[in-house]
Amino acid sequence: MNEKFRIASLLHTDVKQTALHDYDVNTAQKVRNYHRSFPMYKQTPLCCMQNTAADLGLGNIYVKNEAERFGLNAFKVLGGSFAVGSILAERAGKNIFDTDYTQLISAEIKNKNKDLTFITATDGNHGRGVAWSARQFGCKSIVYMPKGSVAERLENIKKAGADASITDLNYDNTVRLATKHANENGFFLVQDTAFDNYVEIPQRIMQGYCTMALEAHEQLPEKPTHIFLQAGVGSMAAAVTAFFASVYGENRPVITIVEPLTADCFYRTAKANDGKMHCVDGDMKTIMAGLACGEPCSLAWDILSQYADHFIAFHDEAAADGMRLLARPYGQDTPIVAGESGASAFGCATEIMRNPELSELRKILQLNENSVVLFFNTEGATDTENYNKIIKEL
Ligand SMILES: Cc1ncc(COP(=O)(O)O)c(C=O)c1O
Structure with missing residues (x-):
């Protein structure tokens, strides 16, 4: 097709699909009740980019902007805070679905947990969310980052309260x-x-x-025909896929998972489609740091193999173009500050619409002037120096 874009598609004709109640509207509402109990909770905006969509030859574009989540510049804290909360709730003999922030910060629970340490590995955003959550509940945290991690991301994790350091290992190690x-x-x-x-x-x-996903669903004024989701280990993409598959059933939007060419474990796994997961090793150099993961999350693959339609591996420059277009959209569309991973899916789809060499891809994805496409800007400028450098380029 093009050495900068690879695609593998799954037909799902003979796949027996499993139930999705762990990620359906009912579950999502309970999870959101938990997040709503945090004093800093605020629904993030869903931006409509009608002028940009028209220029690209699409019907409409919506971007859910997670750069504003909990003041942490990325969506990841939603997962870390729910997982940390569920551990603390269980230790207190409670169910996380019946527990809220006020209970978890009560002196009684905080006292019990003050010597607890949470540990994690991260490209940046997840570790910041875990460190922040641990501190909210009076616990400690340790965060390891892969080699090549950016100093600004490390500093932000330290500021959130973690004992954080950069290793000389890749993400999976x-x-x-x-x-x-x-x-x-x-x-x-x-x-x-x-x-x-x-x-x-x-x-x-x-x-x-x-x-x-629930916020986006409620904010959308029309049904999306397509959803593009960027994947590192695939947990975010799978959760959103499962949610929308549970909402729309067989009429779900066309779901496309995108990854950097250098960390294309989902593309490889979908292409082989042999019941095994196919990993990538080595340094996985890419500007999309949050997506530089070589081993799929097994839970994520289980969902994506049943409900996602296309898997695309694509080049860094398209992500950079996506950042620039979000920063300087067409007409009256609202500018969005999106980091390298945050803008990745948008950048991938943008080049597919613009590049005459990719007409075949447009056909496979059924992208045209009637398409209503949903994206998630999963991070703001988490590496300010690189963000400014990329945005300055034409
Ligand atoms: C900004 C951003 N977007 C997307 C992802 C991908 O999420 P996942 O690893 O669950 O696939 C990450 C992962 O760190 C990220 O930081």
């Missing part, structure tokens, strides 16, 4: 390091990816992301 230290020291691992028998916490994290 940093996850293994955090897991090892959790097991050796009795820390609680709050990882946003499922592996072996580690599924309960990642599932809580995915449920946490349902708040974002």
